[in-house]
Amino acid sequence: MQTIPVHSDKKTEVKRIFDSIAGSYDFLNHLLSAGVDFYWRKKALNLTAMGKDAILLDVACGTGDFAIEARKQGVRHIYGADFSGNMLRHFNKKSDWIIGKNVQLAAEHLPFTGEYFTNITVAFGVRNFYDIPMAFKEFARVIKPGGKVTILEFRMPTNPLIRVLYNAYFKYILPLIGRMVSKDKSAYTYLPESVEEFDKNVDLVKLLKEAGFKSAARHNLTFGLVQVVIGVK
Numbered sequence: 001m002q003t004i005p006v007h008s009d010k011k012t013e014v015k016r017i018f019d020s021i022a023g024s025y026d027f028l029n030h031l032l033s034a035g036v037d038f039y040w041r042k043k044a045l046n047l048t049a050m051g052k053d054a055i056l057l058d059v060a061c062g063t064g065d066f067a068i069e070a071r072k073q074g075v076r077h078i079y080g081a082d083f084s085g086n087m088l089r090h091f092n093k094k095s096d097w098i099i100g101k102n103v104q105l106a107a108e109h110l111p112f113t114g115e116y117f118t119n120i121t122v123a124f125g126v127r128n129f130y131d132i133p134m135a136f137k138e139f140a141r142v143i144k145p146g147g148k149v150t151i152l153e154f155r156m157p158t159n160p161l162i163r164v165l166y167n168a169y170f171k172y173i174l175p176l177i178g179r180m181v182s183k184d185k186s187a188y189t190y191l192p193e194s195v196e197e198f199d200k201n202v203d204l205v206k207l208l209k210e211a212g213f214k215s216a217a218r219h220n221l222t223f224g225l226v227q228v229v230i231g232v233k
């Protein structure tokens, strides 16, 4: 059994950060990733091969870019879920088609009974969860048999040269630009710290299997900067 440190104040701090940076999140996200984040979401959805009649819950949806990509690929029944009210408000502004279906909730406590969803997606959110095993058990509870969970998340690249460049970018350049634009001192310092700690301690494939998913597989993208993990119930 994998042990993951649970910080009692993590929930409050993460929510505070995203409420505070919601207004600049999209701009910074696309700037700091040079737009590659769009490709990562698209690729993750292609690997999932979601049908048009899927019933999708996009957890930690933030301002909604993963759900919006799923919509572009033809999925009609989409629910967005996040615990930051400010991030959800920006999502609502970008997507009149989803209004009324976005819900404010924590991934660790899903207010749904039974096996309702065919798919759950999480892009760049799992690292922030305050209790990942608990969230994955919730996912397994509300997903239909044969349904899939798709997780897109950063990781530390293994290639030594890429790792040096990655560290320089994440530790010095990204926090500087992040601070200047978002005005939140801790937000973009927290990002690289949490990626490093996360990669050392968390095996998403193992955790999904422990939560009740029959199979789970990892795909690495862009020199291993990002992983897509797909679990099947």
Ligand SMILES: C[S@@+](CC[C@H](N)C(=O)[O-])C[C@H]1O[C@@H](n2cnc3c(N)ncnc32)[C@H](O)[C@@H]1O
Pocket: 014, 015, 018, 029, 059, 060, 061, 062, 063, 064, 065, 066, 081, 082, 083, 084, 087, 105, 106, 107, 108, 122, 123, 124, 125, 128, 129, 130
């Ligand atoms: C980096 S953003 C990702 C947003 C979006 N998925 C994307 O691809 O741009 C992470 C989001 O996860 C949300 N979040 C973090 N922990 C959460 C939790 N335990 N339950 C629900 N939402 C959470 C934050 O509020 C934030 O909106």
